[in-house]
Amino acid sequence: MTAKTPEMRKAAAKRAKNSPALETGQTSKGRRRKNSEMAATTENIHAIKQQLDAVRREHAILQQAIYEAAQIQRKLCSPRELVWGDFEIAGEIFPVRHLSGDFFKVMQLDEVLGVALGDIAGKGLSAGIWQAHLIDLIQRSARTYLHPADVIAGVNRELCLDQGEPPITALFFARLDPKGNELQYCNAGLPAPLIMRSGKSVDRLEEGGPMLGALQEASYNCGTVYLNPGDVLVAYSDGLTECRNRDDQEFEIGRLSAAVESYNGATANQVLFSTLATVLDFADQCPPGDDLTLLVIRRCKTKLAVSERSNKRDKNFSVSSRLSSVAVGQTC
Secondary structure, X not given: OOOOOHHHHHHHHHHHHHOHHHOXXXXXXXXXXXXXXXXXXXXXXXXXXXXXXXXXXXXXXXXXXXHHHHHHXXXXXOOOEEEEOOEEEEEEEXXXXXXXXEEEEEEEEOOEEEEEEEEEOXXXXXXXXXXXXXXXXXXXXXXXXXXXXXXXXXXXXXXXXXXXXXXXXXXXXXXXXXXOOEEEEEEEOOOOXXXXXXXXXXXXXXXXXXXXXXXXXXXXXXXXXXOOOOOEEEEEXXXXXXXXXXXXXXXXXXXXXXXXXXXXXXXXXXXXXXXXXXXXXXXXXXXXXXXXXXXXXXXXXXXXXHHHHHHHHHOOXXXXXXXXXXXXXXXX
16 A cells, blocks of 8 residues: 655645635525525514514504594583583593493483483494484484473384394483473393482482384383482493402492492592592502493582682592503503
């Protein structure tokens, strides 16, 4: 066997160094493929980032549109607070989402006041879209018919005649006559509103009929009550009494009655926010499963000027810090 000279060994090493087949690590072909894959990955990441930016922009536009729709809803459900003759009226809605299926409306009908509180089945966008239509039907029917039962029957007929599937809606409608302090009402499927009498007794307003949107020719009855000085009427959606706490207990009507009774002598606005604060304290930060709506009507014990009532309403009254932190669309 011929011994290798130093020159032969150098030549062999040089050939090994220059040979692509024996090159250590990645071959030049492999490096080109890897660079190509890295470029493609970078391009894909850039494209995904652009798509995410576009989605974020669309989401921001949608959120702004929903916020604006929620503000329109708040304007439709008005006034939030009203002093009318011997009566104080206050109402508020806390939607579980940005748009509410609950609504209320206070409207002047010649010499009387029309009051409506409704709960459209469902929540969010679908229920919120129907809200404006329902309020319009109620206002038109209230100006056409005299008795609350006829008003609700008229709304039900119009709702059932609409093309498509109308939403099932619970509705309480009343006409308040200041001359005789008489309240005529019809309750179509809403939890019975309460009248907390100054003498500690409680009346439930149950006369009415079935919910709207199911039977076109449904019939409704009308009830009549009288509001004495100091009496407080409380109308509410089922989301309030069904609000649950950490122990899965519902707020229920008994706690509502006790809360309103404890605020005896307070203004309608004080009763409203104090009751809502009591509900939130009971829930103990548990998110509600439905919209919360409360409407309070109080007949004053003494006749006060509007300015005097405003001063009385603001004096020594503060809303619960937890309640004031709840925004439209925010859970409680």
